[in-house]
Amino acid sequence: LEAADELGYTPNAIARGLVAQSTKLIALLFRYFNPFYAPILREFAALLQDQGYWPLLLEMSDDNDLEETLPMAFRYRVDGIIITSANLTSTLAGTCRRLGMPVVLFNRYTLMGGVNAVRCDNVAGGRMAADAILDGGAEAIAYLAGDEHSSTNRDREQGFVERLEEHGCSLTCRDRGDYTYESGYAAARRLLAGDSRPDGIFCACDMMALGVLDCARFELGIQVPEELRVVGFDGIQMAGWPSYSLTTLRQPLEEMIDSTIRVLLDAVETSSSSTIIETFPPTLIERSSTLGAAG
Amino acid sequence: LEAADELGYTPNAIARGLVAQSTKLIALLFRYFNPFYAPILREFAALLQDQGYWPLLLEMSDDNDLEETLPMAFRYRVDGIIITSANLTSTLAGTCRRLGMPVVLFNRYTLMGGVNAVRCDNVAGGRMAADAILDGGAEAIAYLAGDEHSSTNRDREQGFVERLEEHGCSLTCRDRGDYTYESGYAAARRLLAGDSRPDGIFCACDMMALGVLDCARFELGIQVPEELRVVGFDGIQMAGWPSYSLTTLRQPLEEMIDSTIRVLLDAVETSSSSTIIETFPPTLIERSSTLGAAG
DNA sequence: GTGAAAGCGCTAACAA
DNA sequence: TTGTTAGCGCTTTCAC
Numbered sequence: 345l346e347a348a349d350e351l352g353y354t355p356n357a358i359a360r361g362l363v364a365q366s367t368k369l370i371a372l373l374f375r376y377f378n379p380f381y382a383p384i385l386r387e388f389a390a391l392l393q394d395q396g397y398w399p400l401l402l403e404m405s406d407d408n409d410l411e412e413t414l415p416m417a418f419r420y421r422v423d424g425i426i427i428t429s430a431n432l433t434s435t436l437a438g439t440c441r442r443l444g445m446p447v448v449l450f451n452r453y454t455l456m457g458g459v460n461a462v463r464c465d466n467v468a469g470g471r472m473a474a475d476a477i478l479d480g481g482a483e484a485i486a487y488l489a490g491d492e493h494s495s496t497n498r499d500r501e502q503g504f505v506e507r508l509e510e511h512g513c514s515l516t517c518r519d520r521g522d523y524t525y526e527s528g529y530a531a532a533r534r535l536l537a538g539d540s541r542p543d544g545i546f547c548a549c550d551m552m553a554l555g556v557l558d559c560a561r562f563e564l565g566i567q568v569p570e571e572l573r574v575v576g577f578d579g580i581q582m583a584g585w586p587s588y589s590l591t592t593l594r595q596p597l598e599e600m601i602d603s604t605i606r607v608l609l610d611a612v613e614t615s616s617s618s619t620i621i622e623t624f625p626p627t628l629i630e631r632s633s634t635l636g637a638a639g
Numbered sequence: 640l641e642a643a644d645e646l647g648y649t650p651n652a653i654a655r656g657l658v659a660q661s662t663k664l665i666a667l668l669f670r671y672f673n674p675f676y677a678p679i680l681r682e683f684a685a686l687l688q689d690q691g692y693w694p695l696l697l698e699m700s701d702d703n704d705l706e707e708t709l710p711m712a713f714r715y716r717v718d719g720i721i722i723t724s725a726n727l728t729s730t731l732a733g734t735c736r737r738l739g740m741p742v743v744l745f746n747r748y749t750l751m752g753g754v755n756a757v758r759c760d761n762v763a764g765g766r767m768a769a770d771a772i773l774d775g776g777a778e779a780i781a782y783l784a785g786d787e788h789s790s791t792n793r794d795r796e797q798g799f800v801e802r803l804e805e806h807g808c809s810l811t812c813r814d815r816g817d818y819t820y821e822s823g824y825a826a827a828r829r830l831l832a833g834d835s836r837p838d839g840i841f842c843a844c845d846m847m848a849l850g851v852l853d854c855a856r857f858e859l860g861i862q863v864p865e866e867l868r869v870v871g872f873d874g875i876q877m878a879g880w881p882s883y884s885l886t887t888l889r890q891p892l893e894e895m896i897d898s899t900i901r902v903l904l905d906a907v908e909t910s911s912s913s914t915i916i917e918t919f920p921p922t923l924i925e926r927s928s929t930l931g932a933a934g
Numbered sequence: 935g936t937g938a939a940a941g942c943g944c945t946a947a948c949a950a
Numbered sequence: 951t952t953g954t955t956a957g958c959g960c961t962t963t964c965a966c
Contacts, residue, residue, distance in 0.1 A: 345868075350940070352737065352775060354710065354713045354714055355714055355957090355959090356657075356714065356716060356959050356960065356961080357711075357714040357716070358653055358656050358657050358662060358715060358716050358958095358959080358960090359655050359657055359942090359958070359959035359960040359961090359963075360959080360960055361942095362651075362653050362654050362657055362941095362944090362959080362961095363941075363942045363959085363960055363961050364942085364956090364960085364961070365942075367653060369695075372696065374681075374684075377677040377678060377681040378677065379674055379677070381677075382672040382673065382674070382676075382677035382680075383672060383889070385672060385677075385680075385696075386669075386672040386698060389669075389696050389698035389726065389783060390698050390700065393697070393698060393708075398695060398696075398697070398711060398715065399695070399696045400664075400693060400694070400695055400696070401667065401680075401684050401693075401694045401696040402688070402693070402736075403684035403685050403688060404852075405685065413688075414650075415649065416688075418649045419649055420652045420653060420693065421649055421651060421652070421653050442647060443647075458963075508740075525876070525880070554880075556656060557882075558880055558881050558882055562881035562882070563881075568778075571965080581820070582877075585820070585853055586704045586853050586857035586858075586936050587852075587853055587856075587857070587882040587883065588801075588882065597646040599833075602966090650943090650944080651942090651943050651944065652944095653942095653943080653944090654942070654944040654945090654958090655943080655944055655945075656944090656958095657942090657944075657945095657957095657958050657960090658943085658946080658957075658958045659944085659945070659946095660942055660958075741939050747944085805964085815951070876948035
């Protein structure tokens, strides 16, 4: 028998999945593959594989797409679903619940029952950003928003504005991008060209902040941090590169990813019914985009 | 019957796969998720989905891992395999062939029978890099290598050295990195600290070139391009950002990705037996890391 | 203990 | 056209 196996036999995971009612497949739904999400995707894939699960990658071009994309996960009878950068509708959440399909949202949350989430405390992060930007000496302060519908963006802005107000400040202006470098660059041009030019900008993510820095320095000739303080969010690797040296709020991604996998596989393996929302604190990393003294 | 369907029925793709002997699953094997590969992954996922196939993501931490990882693709009876940034052993290639499992290598190639490949003409790219770096006025020239075992790295170096020699030049020094920013930064420190300091460096990829630029400018105070010309390879988005403005060889990724999908799905759907290797030309994009005049 | 049989949810081939 | 049946490759159960 051993010899027979060696002449080219491989167990069929599909047939096994059919009878075992467990495919060991986890759907990984992604909408952005930028320098923030790329390492996250890698880590999810690596950890799932370590635990004997395999990621079925589902790409969404836009948000509504989820309504079309998620059903494919159902068809393949995945054991669970991880969703990043997209918002679940209540219909979809209901379907998951009815199917007993565990779901974890990563980097966003909803209070709909049955939808687990792992996120960072964006309100606290927004507050820390306000402190950093005010400490840097800014007085006319702008917020550069991301997706208006996401809890992530909403919470960052809320914490930021809240804390500004505690210091007797408020937002001078506000613009919006789509989390890309290009959109940050373009927004900086709009924000910094107006009459009431801000001298501090808090960006909803690091990628947009990099675009703001490049536009300010190379196109508009604005000195950072003397004339403009910039704070990002996420703590991507590039924020630490000397060309940018961006002050940012680092999300504890490793812990968040570990936690996501743990919550998901717990739900898969024990089919427990409680809904878990885990929140991790961000860390302020001050660099020379707000600090005159440092590097 | 319609009504019955609406009360929660979803076709089971697993059962269908079992009987149809076709799962509509494509294995996507990845080793790096850096800013070069992230958009590639996204594009593969999007195109496969458009054609009714779904990517099963297999992550490899190192090269040898393929021997463990690929068999999982066999277990799930994927319809085909796309491999990026890893080298197939002849054993593995033989197994694929025996199983009638179509494989396409992306961004590398092998002459082993049955293994399709889509790549860019790295020898030609290396030659163009030599021209650009010599035109920029460099005389003492270094190559910063990537993975020594990959055809990609080998061909780039070969074309580069070949063309240097046609101009009566040769490599002054040579170092190696692992395609990351950090490894480029560290290699620049070694290369530029020695007595025979190069005044031109061709890097096997853009990410390493960005590290070289940051080290040269911020740690060593070297003027680019006056004292040092830098050329990268790949044409990642960041190479065009004004903080770097890196001369590079752009790979025509869209065409390469389209072609990969076409070659793979052709093989899947027609089970043709010919082996295809498609080669695309890179384009030189000259920016201020070699050109004194430009922006 | 070892061996045969039933069935997971589909599709394809065949009968009616 | 519509309905029934066999079987994909496995696991689990039940009989031996």
